[in-house]
Amino acid sequence: MVTLRCAVLDDYQGVVLSTADWDRLAGRVDVTVFREHLGGEDAVAAALADFDIVVIMRERTPFPASLIERLPKLRLLVTSGMRNASVDLAAAARAGVTVCGTGSGKASTVELTWALILGLVRNVAVENAAFHAGGPWQSTVGANLAGATLGLVGLGQIGTRMAAVAHAFGMNVLAWSQNLTGERASAAGAALAGSLPELMAASDVVSVHVVLSDRTRGLVDADALAHMKPGAFFVNTSRAAIVDQGALLTALRDNRIGGAALDVFTTEPVPADDPFRGLPNLLATPHLGYVTRENYAEYFRDTVEDIEAFLAGTPIRELS
Incomplete structure (x- = not known):
């Protein structure tokens, strides 16, 4: 043989x-x-x-x-x-x-996404690093999720689970994708946003959950990011290419949004000199969404x- x-x-x-x-x-x-x-x-x-x-x-x-x-x-x-x-x-x-x-x-991606969202809004990484380095006791002020709005770019299996958890936190949920209908959004406990810019402008946290395809490549572009509130957070645990990486980098460098959390990158493993490394308003994990x-x-x-x-x-x- x-x-x-x-x-x-x-x-x-x-x-x-x-x-x-x-x-x-x-x-x-x-x-x-x-x-x-x-x-x-x-x-x-x-x-x-x-x-x-x-x-x-x-x-x-x-x-x-x-x-x-x-x-x-x-x-x-x-x-x-x-x-x-x-x-x-x-x-x-x-x-x-x-x-x-x-x-x-798929459930593990939902769990990691919420870990990143909570890490962002409560500055967990910053406070943990300060604790272990002997730094200041309480240096940041977090935010509540209750009463805030979660914007979901995509409401498939993962997005629907994201919405369910958001309701447990007392959040409002908006959703949008190219083919999403009001009936489907309502069935998942979300309100349908009229457009991607509308969703970005109304959300306190935006989370991406669409599949990468020719239609979604570069979907979240500079214009979409420009509609976000100054203190809002952006999260991507789907695929890097769905987001204009240069536009996101600029938004973070210029502090135009409250911060971002990323689990996916254009090149993985991420090179040591990648411009996303070292940004103080970026919470990053090395593509751990499915690693359980x-x-x-x-x-x-x-x-x-x-x-x-x-x-x-x-x-x-x-x-x-």
Whole structure:
């Protein structure tokens, strides 16, 4: 029996092999884990040249057509979740590469988003840093969420859950997206904003929850950000490209808004010299929205199942 080689990429925490029963593949698949990010396309192509199967985590390592074409041995690509905008599915199909997904834990993104919102409005990171550094006792004044307005850009599964939590805090909820109707908004406990600028202007906290697509790329632009209240907060745990990064950077540098919280960035890991680093009014986390023990257990359990099914000639959870 031929033993296939499988590469698991971007295991930052070194937990992949302990999260699922990879022994089920013993004797058929030789698994190699890469903990460090491989970097640019040339480095990825060189490192993966001899692998038949590659497992990727979300968009940590993109697989455009140019990379797929440089990996002639690749037969199976497994991505966490059932959607990955960084994989060129058409190019994979042309190259005869099967692409499979896994279950996706959405609840964790909601939880992290609220952690970021609370961290912003109560200055948690600033006060925590001062406490451990022996700094001043109370240097900031926070704000209440009760009575404030949460503006949701997108009211799908995640946005609907965001609205439910907002009501528990006693917040008002506005929502907007290109296809959102008043009936759907009302069913989720939100009022429909007439436009994106209207939502931005009326909200004390704006949170982005739309899927990245050609239609939503750059959706939150300089004009939209300019409509925000001077003390309002902006949160993005969806995808960086939905927001004009230059416009957001300018708004933060000029203190035109109260602050922002980001879990997603154009380049990940974020370079040391990235201009977003060091901004005092930015609360940032390294794309942790889906990084939980429960989600990892689901992802890699399904990954092993995907590989077993592929070996049996009956692929499951195929993406196309």
